[in-house]
Amino acid sequence: MIDAQLKKDLIAYSKTIGIDKIGFAAADPFVTLKDRLIKQQELGYQSGFEEPDIEKRTNPPLLLPEAKSIVSIALAYPSKLKNAPKSKRGDRRGIFCRASWGEDYHHILRRKLHLLEEFIKGKVPDARCASMVDTGELSDRAVAERAGIGWSGKNCAVITPEWGSYVYLGEMITTIPLEADQPLEDQCGTCNKCVDACxxxxxxxxxxxxxxxxxxxLTQTKGFLPDRYRDKIGNRLYGCDTCQTVCPENKGINADHHPEMEPDPEVVKPKLEPLLTISNKQFKAKFGSIAGSWRGKKPIQRNAIIALAHFRETEALPTLYQLLEQDPRPVIRGTAAWAIGKIGTDDAAEKLKEAQITEEDADVLNEMEKGLMFLENQST
Ligand code: SF4
Ligand code: SF4
Incomplete structure (x- = not known):
């Protein structure tokens, strides 16, 4: 039997623990999503970070036997960086995407879901619940859409009428039947700004x-970044917000009511050059608490090198030469070789040729060739 009072109590309780929006959905299989995921897999559209088992991703009872409903929660995060430091010549800075500002949202959402679970169990002791956030099997977005949290925009984000798409999503499958909410209508209409801006x-x-x-x-991968994307990532160190910042539904929205989500400008918009030689310990101390550090320092350093090339930051060349000659990681040596060629000054070709003599890694040698080619093209 549907528990109407428990739903009311849960909504009221969610407000007291800082959940910005809560919605409820049936725990039925996600049939349309399943078809879409199969198609995506066939087209090679997947990132490889997602749960590989499509059945698990689309069939809640496989994750929690006797599942009856799913509680979806949304927490709004800030979109404006207060006191943002300037990125200036000789002192260029990179940027982490908004979803990586403040404390890692996985921790924040897990705490909220845990409190909700405790609340439910206080009312219905034999209830069973399974919570998940982002890395869980279920699709946060599909659940949020079904639970009426927001509609799925053309930018593939869930857009809430209250907070735009700047929301973290999490969900909890439960064995309690709770009345489902109605999904919202798609309000993108004829707008196509995100698709055009990507x-x-x-x-x-x-x-x-x-x-x-x-x-x-791409900013989260650990190998060499394919050439065709290197000029596109700009100064992004982790993530990309373009399809959200251009969205009219996000205009003027800045949720700054969760103190734990407030970004430290020096962390989320850090100087690029010092990142190149940061130790593991220093990296952990400075970036360890944000979501954008989950892949470790190598992808961030690779992206920082590409960002320095984007800015044609000649001041960073001595550090790039140092990486080219001494860094033990081929991705870093090779990307540095590419960036040196892009930035290009009189001594760049000489440095690359010198390093070629002792370099043994084929990928790095290939990047050195590319660097030398850029320099040659510049001088003709
Ligand atoms: S705008 Fe950025 S985040 Fe959005 S789809 Fe394009 S590359 Fe991905
Ligand atoms: S930019 Fe336009 S089309 Fe894209 S998600 Fe926003 S409203 Fe929808």
Missing amino acids: PTGALVQGGQLDSSKCIAY
């Missing part, structure tokens, strides 16, 4: 994302 064409018409082209995914 720097890599990762948004496919009809609200599909080709993750393999998306900068948010």
Whole structure:
């Protein structure tokens, strides 16, 4: 039997623990999502970070036997960086995407979901619950859409009428039957701003994302970044916000009521050059608490090198030479070689040629060739 009072109590309680929006959905299989995921897999649109088992991702009872309903929660996060430091010549800075500002949202959402679970168990002791956030099997977005939290925009984000798409999502499957909310209507209409603004064409018409082209995914990979995307990532160190910042539904929205989500400007917009030689210990101390550090320092350093090339930061060349000669990681040596060629000064070719003599890694040698080619083209 549907528990109407418990739903009311849960809504009231959620407000007291800082949940900005709560919605309820049936725990039925996600049939349309399943079809879409199969199609995405066939088209090679997946990032590889997602749960590989499509059945698990679309069938809640497989995750919690006797599942009856799903509680979806949304927490609004800030979109404006107060006192943002300036990125100036000789002191260029990179940027972490908004979803990585403040304390890692996985921790924040897990705490809220845990409190909700305790609350439910206080009322219904034999209830069973399974909570998940982002890395869980279920699709946060599909659940939020079904639970009426927001509609799925053409930018593939869930857009809430209250907070735009600047929301973290999490969910809890429960064995308690709770009345489902109505999904919201798609309000994108004829707007196509996000699709037009995406720097890599990762948004496919009809609200599909080709993750393999998306900068948010590419900035998290650990190998060499494919050449065609290097000029597109700009100064992004982790993630990409372009399809959210251009969205009219996000205009003027800045949720700054969760103190734990407030960004430290020196952390989320850090100087690029010092990142190149940061130790593991220093990296952990400075960036360890933000979501954007989950892949470790190497991808961030690789992206910082690309960002320095984007700014043609000649002042960073001595540090790039040092990486080229001494860094033990081929991705870093090779990306530095590429960046040296892009930035290009009189001694760059000489440095690259010198390093070629002792370099043994084929990928790095290839990047050195590219660097030398840029320099040659500049001088002709
Ligand atoms: S996050 Fe960036 S790269 Fe990815 S779809 Fe949005 S605009 Fe395109
Ligand atoms: S930019 Fe326009 S089309 Fe894209 S999600 Fe926002 S409203 Fe929808």
